[in-house]
Amino acid sequence: xHIAITGAAGFLGNKLARQLLKNGKLLGRSGxxxxxxxxxxxxxxxxxxxxxPRVHTVVGNISDPQTxxxxxxxxxxxxxxxxxxxxxxxxxxxxxxxxxxxxxxxxMLERIRSLETRPRMVFTSSVAVFGGPLPTSVPxxxxxLPQSSYGxxxxxxxxxxxxxxxxxxxxxxxxxxxxxSVRPGLPNKAASSFASGIIREPLAGQAAVCPVHGDTRxxxxxxxxxxxxxIHGHELEASKFGxxxxxxxPGLSVxxxxxxxxxxxxxxxxxxxxxxxxxxxxxxxIVNSWPGDFDTQRATExxxxxxEDYDSIIRAYIHDQQTS
Amino acid sequence: xHIAITGAAGFLGNKLARQLLKNGKLLGRSGxxxxxxxxxxxxxxxxxxxxxPRVHTVVGNISDPQTxxxxxxxxxxxxxxxxxxxxxxxxxxxxxxxxxxxxxxxxMLERIRSLETRPRMVFTSSVAVFGGPLPTSVPxxxxxLPQSSYGxxxxxxxxxxxxxxxxxxxxxxxxxxxxxSVRPGLPNKAASSFASGIIREPLAGQAAVCPVHGDTRxxxxxxxxxxxxxIHGHELEASKFGxxxxxxxPGLSVxxxxxxxxxxxxxxxxxxxxxxxxxxxxxxxIVNSWPGDFDTQRATExxxxxxEDYDSIIRAYIHDQQTS
Numbered sequence: 001x002h003i004a005i006t007g008a009a010g011f012l013g014n015k016l017a018r019q020l021l022k023n024g025k026l027l028g029r030s031g032x033x034x035x036x037x038x039x040x041x042x043x044x045x046x047x048x049x050x051x052x053p054r055v056h057t058v059v060g061n062i063s064d065p066q067t068x069x070x071x072x073x074x075x076x077x078x079x080x081x082x083x084x085x086x087x088x089x090x091x092x093x094x095x096x097x098x099x100x101x102x103x104x105x106x107x108m109l110e111r112i113r114s115l116e117t118r119p120r121m122v123f124t125s126s127v128a129v130f131g132g133p134l135p136t137s138v139p140x141x142x143x144x145l146p147q148s149s150y151g152x153x154x155x156x157x158x159x160x161x162x163x164x165x166x167x168x169x170x171x172x173x174x175x176x177x178x179x180x181s182v183r184p185g186l187p188n189k190a191a192s193s194f195a196s197g198i199i200r201e202p203l204a205g206q207a208a209v210c211p212v213h214g215d216t217r218x219x220x221x222x223x224x225x226x227x228x229x230x231i232h233g234h235e236l237e238a239s240k241f242g243x244x245x246x247x248x249x250p251g252l253s254v255x256x257x258x259x260x261x262x263x264x265x266x267x268x269x270x271x272x273x274x275x276x277x278x279x280x281x282x283x284x285x286i287v288n289s290w291p292g293d294f295d296t297q298r299a300t301e302x303x304x305x306x307x308e309d310y311d312s313i314i315r316a317y318i319h320d321q322q323t324s
Numbered sequence: 325x326h327i328a329i330t331g332a333a334g335f336l337g338n339k340l341a342r343q344l345l346k347n348g349k350l351l352g353r354s355g356x357x358x359x360x361x362x363x364x365x366x367x368x369x370x371x372x373x374x375x376x377p378r379v380h381t382v383v384g385n386i387s388d389p390q391t392x393x394x395x396x397x398x399x400x401x402x403x404x405x406x407x408x409x410x411x412x413x414x415x416x417x418x419x420x421x422x423x424x425x426x427x428x429x430x431x432m433l434e435r436i437r438s439l440e441t442r443p444r445m446v447f448t449s450s451v452a453v454f455g456g457p458l459p460t461s462v463p464x465x466x467x468x469l470p471q472s473s474y475g476x477x478x479x480x481x482x483x484x485x486x487x488x489x490x491x492x493x494x495x496x497x498x499x500x501x502x503x504x505s506v507r508p509g510l511p512n513k514a515a516s517s518f519a520s521g522i523i524r525e526p527l528a529g530q531a532a533v534c535p536v537h538g539d540t541r542x543x544x545x546x547x548x549x550x551x552x553x554x555i556h557g558h559e560l561e562a563s564k565f566g567x568x569x570x571x572x573x574p575g576l577s578v579x580x581x582x583x584x585x586x587x588x589x590x591x592x593x594x595x596x597x598x599x600x601x602x603x604x605x606x607x608x609x610i611v612n613s614w615p616g617d618f619d620t621q622r623a624t625e626x627x628x629x630x631x632e633d634y635d636s637i638i639r640a641y642i643h644d645q646q647t648s
Contacts, residue, residue, distance in 0.1 A: 141467050147490070155483050167473070243456030243457065244469045
């Protein structure tokens with residue numbers, strides 16, 4: 001069985017790749033678990049640190065059709081399409097966001113369609129497709145009113161993947177991820193970058209800026225939970241999806257001040273005091289447009305899962321850092 | 325004041341052009357009604373039958389950037405973008421639908437953006453953006469789950485126009501039109517074509533096929549009401565739109581059997597008996613995925629209006645035919 005992952009140099013793609021290599025199997029065209037014989041890891045930068053004979057790497061920009069052609073080949077059974085320009089950057093660089101987040105996804109769908117191989121594709125969307133006046137808990141039937149270009153591009157891809165799937169060009173599954181926390185590594189240009197930074201940096205002995213109000217409610221998921229749900233989304237039978245291939249994943253609804261309180265409980269007062277509260281209007285405008293809580297009935301019925309509490313997310317992050 | 329209308333050879337674009345020429349004025353950049361000095365009527369076929377010194381015509385395909393450049397010029401103040409491949413054809417010819425319904429709209433938005441003139445644009449979307457399990461009456465907050473490629477393309481354009489407007493590249497307004505009934509002229513490839521055909525053809529002494537069940541509930545608007553609402557949508561202050569530029573227009577919710585009953589009341593039993601009931605699965609699949617009733621609170625608050633009853637729609641159609 002041949003798999004491709006885009007955005008594989010990113011931490012989530014990378015973590016997914018490791019998990020798949022470890023699992024060794026994934027549901028194949030036979031409808032049964034099949035041994036993974038090849039994983040193509042694609043990104044604009046080289047994917048490092050994974051040494052496995054099953055791994056092939058593609059370094060290139062997915063806005064280039066040649067790159068897409070080398071990622072999606074006639075023997076590609078499944079694709080995890082995670083590559084994206086993050087929210088803050090897509091807002092600042094409109095054309096870049098359109099090209100990578102929308103056009104490249106469409107090119108990939110067209111490549112798949114032209115091959116007539118109908119692979120499975122798991123695509124990651126985001127809570128950023130929502131905005132405007134929202135109920136306290138966002139239901140599965142909620143209209144998408146993105147208040148950012150990133151959210152707009154993701155919502156357009158959701159529609160396209162559902163239509164291509166309905167037409168039988170591929171077997172797509174779009175999972176709307178909560179904000180991932182705690183991401184390891186460096187801050188990025190996502191408006192939600194702080195949701196990891198305010199935990200990660202203090203734990204590393206560094207100061208971190210929290211650019212939003214403590215009352216801001218975030219919809220969160222740990223990296224491991226995200227990987228588990230991406231794989232679960234792949235394994236589901238196509239017939240279970242019904243009228244749309246898009247699913248809002250379950251998450252944890254936590255206020256920023258309660259994230260910090262959890263950090264204090266897990267790592268101590270001194271660590272939590274490394275956070276500086278300096279509001280940033282550009283980040284606030286985007287983050288405050290996102291819903292902080294969902295009623296993800298459909299995802300729960302389909303067997304997707306959420307983290308237990310934020311304390312255990314922090315503890316898992318600390319454990320991962322110590323063992324990696 | 326300079327106006328452009330795409331799809332101007334279509335009956336709705338044509339009717340709109342005549343109405344605007346008759347009115348002579350439209351809200352201009354001054355924020356006040358301004359005299360219409362030029363209307364550019366664009367379509368793939370020549371627009372005929374309108375003789376007025378203010379009219380300029382562009383014949384060309386809007387998927388050609390050259391055509392778009394001649395429709396949207398630096399002195400274009402307002403655009404009514406009505407050109408589209410209809411639902412049945414967009415389903416049968418996927419690439420054509422994507423090119424005309426989505427790519428051409430995007431090219432037009434990019435043309436507008438490059439001019440930096442920020443014109444008003446009224447775009448027509450459709451009830452076809454909805455589908456899947458729906459409440460009896462569809463609220464303004466309902467998720468778009470199109471079950472056709474046409475609906476998908478329209479929903480993608482809605483998102484793009486809201487984002488371009490939010491970014492200040494233009495002042496867009498997307499109106500989701502109910503099914504227009506009674507359209508004059510010939511049947512077309514829209515899945516909803518019958519909703520005019522079952523009235524128009526019997527009134528002309530011809531047989532008409534009704535491809536759906538009599539219990540099918542349709543969301544309808546007369547041509548004159550549609551023109552009034554398109555103009556109203558243009559005249560509204562941008563600030564009234566809030567978090568999205570997309571609005572579901574109010575309509576009349578009528579069962580197909582009650583449309584026929586109205587025809588019988590207005591034109592007699594003999595006329596209504598010219599309808600043959602022969603169900604067509606392809607048409608039923610698309611039409612049955614559309615909602616038959618809406619709660620259009622937002623549109624009503626913004627002053628959009630619906631027809632009084634279906635009998636008066638038929639009477640207005642008969643009157644128009646006799647006087648045109």
